[in-house]
Amino acid sequence: xxxxxxxxxILLGVCLAYGYAAWFTMDANLAPFMRRNPIWPSTFPxxxxxxxxxxxxxxxxxxxxxxxxxxxxxxxxxxEYHVGQALMLLALMVIYAICLRPLGFLFSTxxxxxxxxxTLGERKWHVMLPIALIAALGVWYLVQQVLGIYMxxxxxxxxx
Amino acid sequence: MLEGLLIGxxxxxxxxxxxxxxxxxxxxxxxxxxxxxxxxxxxxxxIPVAISMGDPSAALILLAGVYYGAIFGGSTSxxxxxxxxxxxxxxxxFDGYPMAQQGKxxxxxxxxxxxxxxxxxxxxxxxxIFAPVLSSVALIFHSAEYFALMVVGLSAIAAFAGxxxxxxxxxxxxxxxxxxxxxxxxxxxxxxxxxxxMDLQSGFGFITLAMAMFALPEALFLVLKPKNxxxxxxxxxxxxxxxxxxxxxxxxxxxxxxxGFFIGVLPGAGATIASFLGYAVERNIATKDExxxxxxxxxxxxxAPESANNAACTGSFVPLLTLGIPGSGTTAILLxxxxxxxxxxxxxxxxxxxxxxxxxxMSMFIGNLVxxxxxxxxxPYIAKIxxxxxxxxxxxxxxxxxxxxxxxxxxxxxxxxxxxxxICATALKFADYPLAPLLIGFILxxxxxxxxxxxxxxxxxxxxxxxxxMTLGLLVIAAILVVLPSYRARRAKHRAAGVADGx
Numbered sequence: 001x002x003x004x005x006x007x008x009x010i011l012l013g014v015c016l017a018y019g020y021a022a023w024f025t026m027d028a029n030l031a032p033f034m035r036r037n038p039i040w041p042s043t044f045p046x047x048x049x050x051x052x053x054x055x056x057x058x059x060x061x062x063x064x065x066x067x068x069x070x071x072x073x074x075x076x077x078x079x080e081y082h083v084g085q086a087l088m089l090l091a092l093m094v095i096y097a098i099c100l101r102p103l104g105f106l107f108s109t110x111x112x113x114x115x116x117x118x119t120l121g122e123r124k125w126h127v128m129l130p131i132a133l134i135a136a137l138g139v140w141y142l143v144q145q146v147l148g149i150y151m152x153x154x155x156x157x158x159x160x
Numbered sequence: 161m162l163e164g165l166l167i168g169x170x171x172x173x174x175x176x177x178x179x180x181x182x183x184x185x186x187x188x189x190x191x192x193x194x195x196x197x198x199x200x201x202x203x204x205x206x207i208p209v210a211i212s213m214g215d216p217s218a219a220l221i222l223l224a225g226v227y228y229g230a231i232f233g234g235s236t237s238x239x240x241x242x243x244x245x246x247x248x249x250x251x252x253x254f255d256g257y258p259m260a261q262q263g264k265x266x267x268x269x270x271x272x273x274x275x276x277x278x279x280x281x282x283x284x285x286x287x288x289i290f291a292p293v294l295s296s297v298a299l300i301f302h303s304a305e306y307f308a309l310m311v312v313g314l315s316a317i318a319a320f321a322g323x324x325x326x327x328x329x330x331x332x333x334x335x336x337x338x339x340x341x342x343x344x345x346x347x348x349x350x351x352x353x354x355x356x357x358m359d360l361q362s363g364f365g366f367i368t369l370a371m372a373m374f375a376l377p378e379a380l381f382l383v384l385k386p387k388n389x390x391x392x393x394x395x396x397x398x399x400x401x402x403x404x405x406x407x408x409x410x411x412x413x414x415x416x417x418x419x420g421f422f423i424g425v426l427p428g429a430g431a432t433i434a435s436f437l438g439y440a441v442e443r444n445i446a447t448k449d450e451x452x453x454x455x456x457x458x459x460x461x462x463x464a465p466e467s468a469n470n471a472a473c474t475g476s477f478v479p480l481l482t483l484g485i486p487g488s489g490t491t492a493i494l495l496x497x498x499x500x501x502x503x504x505x506x507x508x509x510x511x512x513x514x515x516x517x518x519x520x521x522m523s524m525f526i527g528n529l530v531x532x533x534x535x536x537x538x539x540p541y542i543a544k545i546x547x548x549x550x551x552x553x554x555x556x557x558x559x560x561x562x563x564x565x566x567x568x569x570x571x572x573x574x575x576x577x578x579x580x581x582x583i584c585a586t587a588l589k590f591a592d593y594p595l596a597p598l599l600i601g602f603i604l605x606x607x608x609x610x611x612x613x614x615x616x617x618x619x620x621x622x623x624x625x626x627x628x629x630m631t632l633g634l635l636v637i638a639a640i641l642v643v644l645p646s647y648r649a650r651r652a653k654h655r656a657a658g659v660a661d662g663x
Contacts, residue, residue: 004328004591011331018338021353034348039616041348044609045341052334058327064646075590081384089383090579093558097575100566109559116555120383131552135559143567150570 003075008059015056019049088119104154109136164292164510168518171217172526180222181523185530188229193237194553199230199248200489200596201375205560207367207497208567216501217516221523223494224477228280228524231431231473232531235272235466240265248431248469251439255454255461262457270401271459272466273535275413279467280528282417283424283474287481288521290425291510294482298507304615304624308634310608313485315638316427317597319645326645328593333601339364340605359573366496368578369602371561373595374489376582379557381589386550401459409463412442420468424475427487431469431476438468474524481505481517485604489596492603499603 022045030040058064096112113132122128144151171177184206191202206226210219234249239256252272259268301309314333321329342353343363354360416438423434442464443454454461479487484506486492498505503516510517565578585595615624615631626632 002591003587004593007588007591007593008331011335014335015338018353026352029350037617038619038621039613041350041352043616044612045338045352048334048338048341052331052338055327055330055334059331064327064649078384082386083384086380086383089380089554089558090583093562093579094576096562097572097579100572100575112559112562113555116558117551120551120554122549122551135556139563143563 005060005062008056012053012056012060015049015052018045019053022046022049085119089116092116092119101152102155105140105151106136106153107155109139164514164518165288165522167515168520168522171515171519172221172522176215177218177221177519177523178526180218181225181527182530184222184225184227185229185232185527185534188226188231189233189236189531189534190229192230192233198374198378199227199234200370200373200493201378201557202226202230203490203493204367204370204375205557205564207370207493207500208564210497211500212567214501216498216503216513217519219497219501220494220516220520223497224520224523225527225530227473227490227494228276228470228527228531231469232273232276232535235276235469236269236535239268239272239462248435248472249465250432251435251465252462252469254439254465255456255458258455258457259459259462264457267401267459268462270536271405271409271462273532274401275409275416275463275466276470277528277532278413279417279420279470280474280531281525282414282467283421283471284521284524284528286418286421286471287474287478287524291478291482291517291521294478295507295510298483301507301630302615302628303611303618304628304631305634307608307611307615308631308638309483310485310604310611312634312638312641313427313479313487314597314601314604315641317487317600319641320426320433321594321597325592325594326642329597330642332588332593332595332597336598336601336603337605337608339369339598340602341609359571364577364602365565365574366500366603368565368574369581370493370496370599371564372578372581373585373599375557375561375564376578377586377589377595379554379561380582380586382550382557383554405459409459412460412463413467416442416464416468417471420471421475423468424472425478425487427479427485430488430490431472434472434475435465435469438464470528477520481509481520482507484509484607486600489599492596492600496603 022042026042026045027040030042034040092112092115096108099108099111110132113135114128117128117132140151140153144153172181187206188199188202192199203223203226206223210222213219213222231248235252235256238249238253239260242253242257256268256272259265318326318329318333340363342360344351344354344361351361419441420431420434420438423437424430439461442460443451446454446460450458450460473490476486476488476491479485480491480495484495484504486495495505503509503513561578561582562575565574566572588595616622618624619627624631625635
């Protein structure tokens with residue numbers, strides 16, 4: 001089974017769960033006066049779930065034939081690509097998200113930029129370090145001072 | 161209309177807004193040139209900046225400038241490197257790149273600049289004429305018609321998705337609508353589908369979703385499969401075009417600007433279809449000798465897609481500004497930005513806030529002029545940016561997507577959502593699911609449900625569908641739009657199999 005049909009299967013599951021919630025569980029805690037309303041919070045989701053189940057089934061059962069074309073990036077040849085680098089970068093993004101508050105913006109950002117470039121194969125430390133530091137400081141200045149959105153610059157145990 | 165023009169001129173010519181246009185065009189051109197980064201990613205990255213400015217006219221002017229700039233920059237990399245940065249400029253590389261190989265890169269860039277300028281300007285004039293007319297029609301619409309109109313828009317997007325893609329586009333649209341129902345809606349004071357997670361109470365963040373759908377997968381694709389960026393290192397010179405060449409491309413530009421504009425107005429079509437169709441039409445109506453030239457460096461073949469895609473970009477603003485319904489991923493992002501700035505685009509926009517409407521149109525003229533002035537003399541230098549090493553570029557793109565999501569919500573959970581959605585979006589992209597319908601559905605979802613609920617309450621039930629002929633008509637059109645492509649595909653298959661065509 002091709003990837004697009006696997007995904008359709010997953011999405012069918014999503015639609016079924018969504019539809020179950022809309023049809024069977026949502027109306028239970030509806031206030032009595034709202035039951036007189038022609039529209040309930042679950043009305044629109046109910047319609048969506050049915051349409052969703054129909055259209056995912058169309059793809060899943062292969063009713064609509066599409067001509068095979070050569071995609072730009074083919075998942076069947078994933079092994080030839082730099083999957084490791086992509087996964088590393090995603091992991092770095094997650095680590096960044098977790099560290100942003102406790103470790104402060106400046107440290108997390110420069111570390112992210114340096115490690116990101118390192119992952120992609122950059123080894124020129126004398127270029128990487130200044131670029132990352134300047135970018136981190138510059139963005140922090142823009143966001144905090146110009147746009148006025150608060151971001152903790154330093155690790156929590158040092159500053160505010 | 162004259163009054164509106166004056167208001168627009170006044171707003172657009174303020175120092176701040178002039179700077180916005182210039183900044184937007186420059187940023188758009190620079191980033192649009194980088195292969196793999198489309199206008200949607202660039203605009204998604206720029207949104208937090210635009211929103212925090214607080215002034216809706218300035219924000220829309222900036223983002224619109226980025227949009228044209230991106231299309232413009234995309235054509236530069238199409239011509240010089242045969243690596244289009246934007247899908248809308250793929251057709252420009254058919255004839256632009258051969259011209260560059262023949263040493264006529266300068267001439268190709270000039271033609272692209274002039275054709276884009278003409279396309280954009282003619283598009284803006286048409287927008288000025290058609291938007292007020294459409295707005296006044298739209299004023300008689302009720303919530304029932306609005307709901308039906310949104311259904312038409314969404315089905316058109318699915319219907320134009322291409323052969324074999326209609327059901328996939330439908331799924332993505334519905335997924336967007338489903339995601340829009342998560343959180344606490346305005347109509348019902350109760351959280352829905354939050355699964356008890358506090359962070360989902362306010363629903364998914366629109367910027368997070370935009371970044372995850374466009375910027376992140378594009379960046380990951382650049383990592384997975386580095387594109388080969390080997391251009392000709394030759395000098396770009398001889399920017400002039402001769403009088404005979406100008407005469408040859410003038411009618412092409414005129415025709416394709418008109419055609420491109422009207423294609424751009426249609427929901428779901430947009431710059432990419434406009435440019436391909438423009439190229440095909442011009443090749444078909446050219447003389448035999450000229451047809452031979454197409455694909456080998458024909459100036460007509462370059463002028464056609466360039467004017468068409470710019471006119472289409474402008475055309476896509478018509479449904480956005482008059483009906484408040486975006487027809488493409490890019491205008492959907494613009495709509496999201498406007499809503500975040502407390503402006504609801506739609507027929508009331510021209511009456512309630514004419515300065516926004518007219519300033520945007522005026523800034524389109526200014527933007528086109530800026531791009532023309534900017535591109536002609538500066539192109540040889542701008543093209544150098546293509547040499548930015550990707551080792552630095554990609555971490556920065558990822559960082560900006562993270563920043564955008566963080567600034568919008570000031571919440572670190574949003575960043576985890578961004579990565580999660582980004583991975584899902586990449587998987588969907590692998591499986592050839594179109595991502596723009598999801599975002600359009602997500603943005604329209606809230607409005608669609610509001611209008612649906614209002615119509616239901618007014619008519620005490622589903623009766624509004626047959627009691628209002630216009631609503632019924634629109635819904636019938638929507639149904640036809642969805643069914644037609646598969647019907648035609650089936651008929652074509654029957655023909656191919658030699659089965660008689662009949663019921």
